[in-house]
Amino acid sequence: MLIINGVDSATLNNPHHVVSGRFHKRSHMDIAVLAKAFAIAIGGIAPAIAIGKIGSKAMESIGRNPEAAGKILVPMLLAAAFAEAIAIYALVIAFGIK
Template identity: 40%
Template sequence: MAIEGADLVKAAAFLGAGISMGLGAIGPGVGEGMAAAKACEAIGRNPKEAGLLTRTMLVGQAVSESTGIYSLVIALLLLFVV
């Protein structure tokens, strides 16, 4: 099995895409979970504001999702563009 340079580069791009999305998914997953746990706590303390709190939770989670989306973009770029 002869390995050529282009083949090696392609293999590295695939591996990079997998690692990028894999590692990039850790932070948002944990962070969004913390946001949701605190939102539940806040609703438990002040149930009247459940709507506002859920909305705020979703906005906060959307922001912490952004790094996951960056990882997804980089993974897709490595797979299909580079």
């Protein structure tokens, strides 16, 4: 019998495992909650990084050429909106996971 960190193989193969002295049945709901968490986490990290880079590069270019601020602002806002849409799609997908 294999014992790793106090968990033996019989416990791992049993669909009912003891949690705080009570039996807990593993179900697809546990996996769905985990999938929702990953969808939001991964779907939120990339847009956050993208929006940060968009903003920093826009401010850097405005700092180099302040007269071009009006021409830079609109494309920056559009790019940020497209990046934010990816996060919204991830949220919709997370709500769709059953």
